[in-house]
Amino acid sequence: MPASPSPARRTVLRGAAALAGAAGAGAALTACSIATNSGGNTPATPTAPVELGAAADVPVGGAKLYRERKLIVSCPAEGEYKAFSAQCTHAGCVLDKIVEGEGNCPCHGSRFDVSTGKVLRGPATDPLPAVPVRAENGNLVAG
Numbered sequence: 133m134p135a136s137p138s139p140a141r142r143t144v145l146r147g148a149a150a151l152a153g154a155a156g157a158g159a160a161l162t163a164c165s166i167a168t169n170s171g172g173n174t175p176a177t178p179t180a181p182v183e184l185g186a187a188a189d190v191p192v193g194g195a196k197l198y199r200e201r202k203l204i205v206s207c208p209a210e211g212e213y214k215a216f217s218a219q220c221t222h223a224g225c226v227l228d229k230i231v232e233g234e235g236n237c238p239c240h241g242s243r244f245d246v247s248t249g250k251v252l253r254g255p256a257t258d259p260l261p262a263v264p265v266r267a268e269n270g271n272l273v274a275g
């Protein structure tokens with residue numbers, strides 16, 4: 133009796149591994165597509181003014197992610213606001229969190245400086261597009 137599996141069995145195992153790999157790749161693509169679509173097919177930056185709520189929600193010296201609006205607002209100094217698209221410039225996923233001033237893309241790990249939009253870690257190469265933002269009666273309006 134042979135010590136290793138028969139050629140037919142090896143072929144079957146290899147086929148199963150290939151299928152598992154394909155399913156894994158499909159899942160990865162699907163996950164990225166879902167994330168892309170979770171922002172809808174809307175543009176990366178708003179085409180009309182978007183109300184974001186109280187300006188006080190954005191900490192001075194920090195930033196806040198408005199994931200459902202695909203926006204990040206940072207506040208470098210009291211009363212001063214900057215906004216950026218929260219849609220990753222790599223493949224369009226929406227950033228999922230801000231950690232120590234860095235916006236994180238959950239799809240492939242890009243990181244962006246939330247006070248400038250600059251790429252801190254790829255695979256993204258382009259910065260997050262800036263979006264005009266202003267405080268009106270204590271509320272932020274972007275776009």
Ligand code: FES
Pocket residue numbers: 220221222223224225237238239240241242254255256
């Ligand atoms: S979509 Fe690929 S890193 Fe963000």
